[in-house]
Amino acid sequence: KIYEDVSDLPGLDYDFVIVGAGAAGNVVANRLTENPSFSVLVLEAGVSNEGVIDSIVPFFWRNLSAGPNIYEWNYTTTPQVGLNNRSIPYSRAHILGGCTSHNTMIYTRGSAEDYNRWADVAKDPGWSWDSLLPYFFKNEKWTPPADNHDTRGEFNPAVHSTHGINSVSLSGSRWPIFENQVIQTTREFPKEFPFNLDYNSGEPLGVGWLQSTIGGGKRSSSATSYLGPKFIQRPNLHVLLHAQVSRLVRPQTTKGVVTFGGVEFSQGGSLFTAKATKEMILSAGSIGTPAILLHSGVGDKKALTALGITSVLDLPSVGQNATDQPATFNAWSWSVNSTQTLDPIERNATLFNEAYAQWNATHTGPFTNFGATHIAWTRLDANSTIFETVTDPAAGPKTPHIEILLVWPWFREFHYLWDDYAHSDQSARIPSTPPLIDPGFLATDFDLFAARESIKRAFRFVEAPVWKDYIIAPTVNLLNMSTDALDEFIRNITSSAGHMTSTAAMSAKDASYGVVNPDLLVKGARGLRIIDASIIPFIPSAHTQAATGGPDTSDYLAHRGTAL
Numbered sequence: 313k314i315y316e317d318v319s320d321l322p323g324l325d326y327d328f329v330i331v332g333a334g335a336a337g338n339v340v341a342n343r344l345t346e347n348p349s350f351s352v353l354v355l356e357a358g359v360s361n362e363g364v365i366d367s368i369v370p371f372f373w374r375n376l377s378a379g380p381n382i383y384e385w386n387y388t389t390t391p392q393v394g395l396n397n398r399s400i401p402y403s404r405a406h407i408l409g410g411c412t413s414h415n416t417m418i419y420t421r422g423s424a425e426d427y428n429r430w431a432d433v434a435k436d437p438g439w440s441w442d443s444l445l446p447y448f449f450k451n452e453k454w455t456p457p458a459d460n461h462d463t464r465g466e467f468n469p470a471v472h473s474t475h476g477i478n479s480v481s482l483s484g485s486r487w488p489i490f491e492n493q494v495i496q497t498t499r500e501f502p503k504e505f506p507f508n509l510d511y512n513s514g515e516p517l518g519v520g521w522l523q524s525t526i527g528g529g530k531r532s533s534s535a536t537s538y539l540g541p542k543f544i545q546r547p548n549l550h551v552l553l554h555a556q557v558s559r560l561v562r563p564q565t566t567k568g569v570v571t572f573g574g575v576e577f578s579q580g581g582s583l584f585t586a587k588a589t590k591e592m593i594l595s596a597g598s599i600g601t602p603a604i605l606l607h608s609g610v611g612d613k614k615a616l617t618a619l620g621i622t623s624v625l626d627l628p629s630v631g632q633n634a635t636d637q638p639a640t641f642n643a644w645s646w647s648v649n650s651t652q653t654l655d656p657i658e659r660n661a662t663l664f665n666e667a668y669a670q671w672n673a674t675h676t677g678p679f680t681n682f683g684a685t686h687i688a689w690t691r692l693d694a695n696s697t698i699f700e701t702v703t704d705p706a707a708g709p710k711t712p713h714i715e716i717l718l719v720w721p722w723f724r725e726f727h728y729l730w731d732d733y734a735h736s737d738q739s740a741r742i743p744s745t746p747p748l749i750d751p752g753f754l755a756t757d758f759d760l761f762a763a764r765e766s767i768k769r770a771f772r773f774v775e776a777p778v779w780k781d782y783i784i785a786p787t788v789n790l791l792n793m794s795t796d797a798l799d800e801f802i803r804n805i806t807s808s809a810g811h812m813t814s815t816a817a818m819s820a821k822d823a824s825y826g827v828v829n830p831d832l833l834v835k836g837a838r839g840l841r842i843i844d845a846s847i848i849p850f851i852p853s854a855h856t857q858a859a860t861g862g863p864d865t866s867d868y869l870a871h872r873g874t875a876l
């Protein structure tokens with residue numbers, strides 16, 4: 313059951329208390345309550361997703377993260393040196409379902425090499441691609457697209473499952489001219505942009521049809537799926553909204569191992585403490601989780617002491633290693649010679665209302681998607697000069713550095729392509745309210761090099777002959793710019809893809825760094841686990857919801873849950 317008021321809860325003592333009802337938290341709440349003898353409380357700071365139309369209609373996704381609004385934590389980053397000292401908005405959802413209720417719904421798992429690197433780092437084969445694939449399957453419910461079109465040749469059924477919980481589908485409305493041109497590009501430039509039947513096979517490189525967490529023309533979030541009507545009636549599942557957790561309380565240290573006596577949260581100006589007899593599970597996301605730990609005295613002892621917080625557990629990696637994928641979307645594009653664009657709908661209220669009426673009546677039409685048709689995943693050239701001085705940050709030779717999202721002709725005849733590229737770094741620092749968020753965008757030579765190359769690749773894509781009569785001109789002629797001018801442009805327009813990971817990273821049991829062991833238990837603590845995107849040791853070369861709501865959480869339960 314979902315509760316809005318703490319006084320309606322049956323009590324404050326449960327077997328498991330989960331903090332944060334996002335991509336990860338709701339999966340685990342669902343799995344744990346499969347066992348009727350476990351009682352579970354989920355504490356979520358945000359508001360209900362019920363009836364929030366911008367969270368239901370895929371095309372409206374952008375409205376929620378456009379903040380400031382009640383569905384957002386409304387964060388901004390610290391001034392980013394690499395972005396000409398700009399502080400930029402840093403979107404995090406403040407709504408049941410977490411970022412899966414307001415994200416772009418793109419479903420990408422990453423490369424097999426990404427996960428095999430996790431297994432290497434953790435010294436635990438349970439985190440390898442082969443071990444985790446069954447958990448992707450357990451979560452994913454492959455669903456026909458909203459228009460029921462013939463999807464043969466657009467994905468590989470062998471790497472998907474129809475038996476999971478979270479709906480995934482191909483696009484539910486067609487843009488034939490644009491789509492044909494993308495596919496034709498893979499024929500004209502087969503070496504640079506080969507067709508890839510399914511980028512979720514573990515080998516993502518190439519151009520593949522977009523897969524999204526959309527089912528029946530509606531967003532499929534962790535709230536609508538894992539807390540959906542089939543599950544929310546379970547008598548052992550309790551979800552409390554408007555419950556903001558501040559810290560873990562009543563620490564006790566016995567023989568060097570810390571246990572906490574409860575989770576402190578506030579609602580309506582009052583403080584409460586929920587207790588877990590078996591485990592407290594943090595899933596407040598890559599910013600929320602380290603913030604809670606640091607406020608609880610779990611983090612770098614010196615830094616916490618300097619801030620007047622009593623150190624309980626000295627774990628210097630808490631809040632460090634934040635990794636995200638910078639993006640240059642929306643700032644540049646091409647004007648195109650086509651009437652098959654979204655502009656009529658965007659510009660004309662009558663057409664917009666018709667599209668909305670169609671969606672309302674049948675959950676079909678252009679509003680069933682967020683607006684892309686394919687993704688092109690590519691790598692920097694192996695002989696790029698950057699590799700003379702920098703070690704390749706990708707997990708292996710089959711792992712992309714660059715993503716080019718091929719977006720419908722949109723916005724004033726502009727067909728825009730946006731690209732993002734893996735691996736920025738750095739830290740989400742020490743507790744303050746609000747937290748200091750420093751993703752270190754474009755802080756390294758590699759970041760800037762990859763950014764320049766990603767733009768060149770996108771321009772190269774539309775050099776395929778098939779685009780000749782279609783493209784009129786780029787909105788900004790980036791190819792004619794000097795390197796310095798291009799760098800300046802990139803620094804001024806780069807924003808976040810919203811994919812922060814690794815702020816409470818998993819490491820091998822005997823490692824001298826890291827926050828959780830491969831079983832996701834916090835090092836040096838008992839009865840405390842972390843299961844969200846913060847535990848990811850290296851960001852996958854992908855959008856991050858599948859890696860978060862798919863394998864790690866279910867794996868934790870199915871493989872590691874021996875303590876349960």
Ligand SMILES: Cc1cc2nc3c(=O)[nH]c(=O)nc-3n(C[C@H](O)[C@H](O)[C@H](O)COP(=O)(O)OP(=O)(O)OC[C@H]3O[C@@H](n4cnc5c(N)ncnc54)[C@H](O)[C@@H]3O)c2cc1C
Pocket residue numbers: 331332333334335336337355356357358377403404405406407408409410411412414415416417418419420555556557558595596597598600601604809810811812844845846854855856857858860
């Ligand atoms: C704008 C945007 C677009 C994105 N697009 C995509 C995409 O297209 N595809 C993709 O794969 N990924 C996308 N992502 C990333 C993806 O959604 C996240 O990686 C994923 O949701 C992370 O899951 P999580 O469980 O770690 O955290 P979240 O999903 O963020 O969940 C954390 C939850 O904890 C709650 N919480 C935080 N602090 C507290 C507290 N102190 N007390 C109680 N509750 C708390 C939050 O309100 C939230 O509900 C996007 C992200 C953003 C921001």
